[in-house]
Amino acid sequence: SAVISQKPSRDICQRGTSLTIQCQVDSQVTMMFWYRQQPGQSLTLIATANQGSEATYESGFVIDKFPISRPNLTFSTLTVSNMSPEDSSIYLCSVGSGEKLFFGSGTQLSVL
């Protein structure tokens, strides 16, 4: 299993600003995954962060809106840029172990 530390745990932000979410894993992993969970909804994969290369984004998500960094094998950041109220969600990072995913505790973002 992996221990994943994610911060901040929650934030309230103003429209038009940006927030960077950090994710630290206690072991080296090749891929890290960022998911979004909109209020009362399920989880949707935003992108896969690979160390040493550009992140791979899923349909409907773009780098300008959700830039991702992956400077090493234990750390990644997701930035939510130029936020609007529609970005209010829980953002979760995850890593795989075998076929299972382990998740951080999530960042609950509210945009006013």
Add this chain to the structure above:
Amino acid sequence: SQQGEEDPQALSIQEGENATMNCSYKTSINNLQWYRQNSGRGLVHLILIRSNEREKHSGRLRVTLDTSKKSSSLLITASRAADTASYFCAAHAGGTSYGKLTFGQGTILTVHP
């Protein structure tokens, strides 16, 4: 298209009763997984069943998979108040990265003491 449609959306039972949640998916899968989420926070992996398996057990959990019907069910036996949470199925489709899971809408389970 949305995989992992779940029912019921909400389930309320008494402690000691069994809880059954169902999940349907649309395309071929490598495996189907169930996760639990407490209070809208991080998810915890519960159990995984591969496409060539029909039933799997883990403690009080029993999961079944019917690939002909593209459906799965999760049974929690002898439920406890601590089982109160949201439960999500997640499908890993063939030919995709292992980290790309398609999650269902979830079932909110409430177990009353």
